Amino acid sequence: MTLLLKLSQLIDWFNERIAKGAFWLVLVMTIVSSGNAVVRFTVNYSSNGLLEIQWYLFAAIFLLCSPYTLRKNEHVRIDVLSGSFRRAAWR
Secondary structure (H helix, E strand, O other), X not given: OHHXXXXXXXXXXXXXXXXXXXXXXXXXXXXXXXXXXXXXXXXXXXXXXXXXXXXXXXXXHHHHHHHHHHHOOOXXXXXXXXXXXXXXXXX
């Protein structure tokens, strides 16, 4: 049993380190996103590559931070969306 507890603690430590590293991806994604917007409005040039990078960074952030969020017993709330739909729409 202690082996499983130590394995669990190792997994928790590993997830926390990955999530803290993935937090920096938010900064990178923000810089790419704002840089793309500035270039689009100033030079009238848009790059699909930069948009793809934004989506890949968002996906990486979501996937790498999900275990950390689960460990902290938090969740992303969608009450705003689900509350605006009628009950019959979910059937």
